[in-house]
Amino acid sequence: MMTGAAAIAAGGAGSARQPRNAALPAVIFAIFALMPAFAALTAQHYLVDTGTRIIVYAVAAVALDLLVGYGGLISFGQAAFIGLGAYAVGILSAAGIGDALVSLPVAIAVSMAFAWITGVVCIRTKGVYFIMITLAFGQMVYFLATSLAPYGGDNGLTIDARNTIAGWPVLKNDTAFYYFAFLCLLATYLLCRALIASRFGRVLRGTKENATRMAAIGFTVQRFQLIAYVIAGGIGGVSGFLLANSTEFVAPAYMAWQQSGELIVMVILGGVGTLDGAIVGSAVYLLAEEWLSGLTENWQVIFGPFLVLVVLFARGGLIGFCARLRLRHG
Amino acid sequence: MGEPVLRIKGLCKSFGSLLVNDDVTLDVMPGEMLAVIGPNGAGKTTLINQISGLLPPDAGTIMFDGADVTALPPQARALRGLARSFQITSILPGFSVLENVALAVQARSGSSLRFFGRADREARLNPPALAALEQAGIADRAHLPAGELSHGEKRALELAIALAMQPALLLLDEPMAGIGREETERQIELLLRLKGKLTMVLVEHDMSAVFALADRISVLIRGRVLRTGLPADVRADPQVVTAYLGEQME
Ligand SMILES: Nc1ncnc2c1ncn2[C@@H]1O[C@H](COP(=O)(O)OP(=O)(O)OP(=O)(O)O)[C@@H](O)[C@H]1O
């Protein structure tokens, strides 16, 4: 496990080494932008639902890649922030507050606060211990949610209606909701891109490469790691806000450790340390799940070996694999 | 000459039952270059690690620039002007050579809690970094990934990073280790140019470098300071010759 963790953190670029394909994000976001039109033309309305699901998880996965791919922090608790954001929406809604102008900031604030409090402890550990302690805090929130009897306990709670935006019930429309989620993903992506290139991001990337050197030139490494953890947590809260609203339902299962594991798989599958990879990974993972689970109940039996193949033979994930193919063929 | 820049008193450090630094006491005066020499395993790197804050001493105090820094973490000492190079090259291999140095400039040029704007295009950071690279003689390598430099160039980069910190005290742990004769000569020339302008502690096995550069020499044997003095006196000390210099000068 130790070597596995080291390999994940060492993978990906996070720095100048790997040339980035500038056209790729444009292509990705263009596909997402045109998807509802395609669904309408071909009368495949379920595609909008699938696309929404992909976008919701991609938001959390991009934030996770900020930690894993650029900070070398392999968090196994990212789903906890999705859960916190989702429960913020659910609990506020049960209290009669159903406007996004309140619930979105609350979802973000709760997630960031939890990230701050637990991050102070997590950041003190390294490697496998960091993985374990983020997992432990995630499970803590999970069990807390299952014990919330007034809010459905194990069974979760249903939300009466999607959030309004300043009283405007626009998100009721699935296509409108899709584009709202799309804008959240775009904002997340642009924010993370800017962070990575900024002074802050350069220090964060430096701590991933060589923390001792960064301390020796005057940086308090843990401060930068903690801030990254809090930012990623806040974005996880956004993902939770979207998830709760898209399904109109909140349950502890949103933050089960398997969810955190799936997010890590998405990031690795697409390519660590690229941001683009987190989006591609979410899409491929969720599409494969949908397709394979239609073929057989035990779809993981097929998907598991596929993942192993990607990890073994496609270093840099699907994005790295495609980049190498392109290099080879001109 | 005024107050010492660095004042180490009674420093002790053990790893398990192995006593690696035993009551080490040293002063380094402003502008001086003090060389610390001694056999492999004498505890030189351990001493440097304690001065720079990577290792906590078991006992003793470290005064830097008039203040007790014994309990300060490495980053706090770095910001006070204590820079070091590492015996085992410690750079950011995936960053460009220029960015390795620009980060050192960034650490002491305004807040790094800036989340927008591209750091690699900042006019405040790149020119000083380039100047340090020029001093170290590897400015032509500025845009190469640091991991692709030759070993000698990596040693030069270590020095450039330290210089970019505009240090009040520069700790050099074997800057000539494992590099060729020609590159060693160039490093010596560079350090000669810095001599007098910078206060330095030099750990080095290359005796031609030590005697060309040092104002004073401390000899560390099995963790203890055997002798501190002028190069000529140290060279003539029979105890030093038997313990260390004898084999080095052959
Ligand atoms: N972290 C550590 N844990 C245990 N022992 C250590 C540690 N660091 C160093 N030592 C031991 O302490 C002794 C002194 O090591 P140190 O690296 O300070 O020697 P040195 O004088 O720098 O030697 P060299 O000239 O080979 O660089 C050695 O015997 C070494 O094996």
Ligand SMILES: [Mg+2]
């Ligand atoms: Mg040494």
